[in-house]
Amino acid sequence: MISLMEVQETNKMIQEANLDVRTITMGISLLDCADSDLERFNTKVYDKITKCAENLVKTGDELANTFGIPIVNKRISITPIAIAGAGCNADSFVSTAKALDKAAEAVGVNFIGGYSALVQKGSTEADKALVRSIPQALSETNRVCSSVNVASTRSGINMNAVKKMGQIIKEMAELTAERDSIACAKFVVFCNAVEDNPFMAGAFHGPGERDSVINVGVSGPGVVKRALEQVRGADFETLCETVKRTAFKITRVGQLIAQEASKRLNTPFGIIDLSLAPTPAIGDSIAEIIQEMGLEQPGAPGTTAAVAILNDNVKKGGVMASSYVGGLSGAFIPVSEDNGMIEAARVGALTLEKLEAMTCVCSVGLDMVAIPGDTPAETISGVIADEMAIGMINSKTTAVRVIPVAGKKVGETASFGGLLGYAPVMPVNLFSCKDFINRGGRIPAPIHSFKN
């Protein structure tokens, strides 16, 4: 029988260390909405989403009440619109983005992800139309998130797309200049994008997925930090074991919520994503875990090793706690969404280059990094190319979500509101990469991708 101590331990995690379920994301396939007429396609998309996700928010709230654990976000991911809408022969999918925004509002979710294209090897006409329309779509909607996969270990890097990404990021920054270029916070560029990621802004429902599915993202950096406080100064074996044990407990809660949500929504359970996701709240920070491990600030020498330890042990603990693990399952280090990272960037401990190094061992990418508004498009493409190369060579997912904040310079602060937080504008290396980016074409797949 459960003991008083165990009950207290769980409730302290929830009440004092911000343990929560970060998101229940319903993946919905839109492949059966395909139509040759764009308006009819939009109507089918709206109808399918509002029907499938009708009870998503209500069920999430009920589960939070029954188990006494907050479920922060209820969200939806959909088949990439460039695939589902390819039959429309449209010049632009902005009207589809608006239908998605309306559907998200109707069912009460705060974000819907999948205004996306997969162009790692090349673009179809639909891909081109979608990519072209991303800046307008993100500046004229509130809840739609977009992503483009421009590279993979099996295909190499589509450098034409990388070049284009720099341009559209600049364009959407300008279109939302009066709101600190917020459109960029809803857009991610990927290498090796996964089909079952429940986290925004990069979530989409992959073409290999079933009709609808429940994916859950757990959280709990605060819980890991609390646990590490108890073993301050102990050796690395103890450190690793503590992270592992804590991750197991956190993930078990995610598994329970995922199974219950799946049962109540009559939708199959997909995966648990083991990523530790921070929020701007004090005590819910990856940076604080790194500090608790013994580093003065994230970015200090040793940070890459600390992040590697954290991520590897979260996986080791989490994998055993869930029947299906998937998604990104890496540490998120969204600078603007993590109070400790914001501070580290502000005092100059954390640089873009160190963040890039961290993505080699674990973290998913350069996430929610504010850079000067006058950064050239080619430089942004260069940053993306570096990150894509890390993902391609290391067979891992990497991503870039940078915000060239229109009109702002290094040292100023950009504010995005709510869970997206705020961020100091960080310096970017300004030596030119223009001639490199302008070459165009594709970087071939790396040698170790030929495994057959």
Next chain:
Amino acid sequence: MKAIITVLGHDQVGIIGKVCSYLSEQGINILDISQTIIQGYFNMMMIVDLSTGKDIKFEALGEGLDELGRGIGVSVRLQHEDIFNTMHRI
């Protein structure tokens, strides 16, 4: 269905009595009680069987207990037992 009720707050006369009376009015059977006092703070948990209860919904019972707790100045929470079982038992 079994649930766990936790009570947390400054120790005072009659906490257990008031919670038990409320549960008894709802026809809910208490399976186990354990309690401890840490630095003047009263910590209690009850395992209850909701299947014996009158026709009261989980949410309504949770709200009722929450209200009762506020009346006596302690926090009273109702949670499905599975969150504890999943976290602490394989």
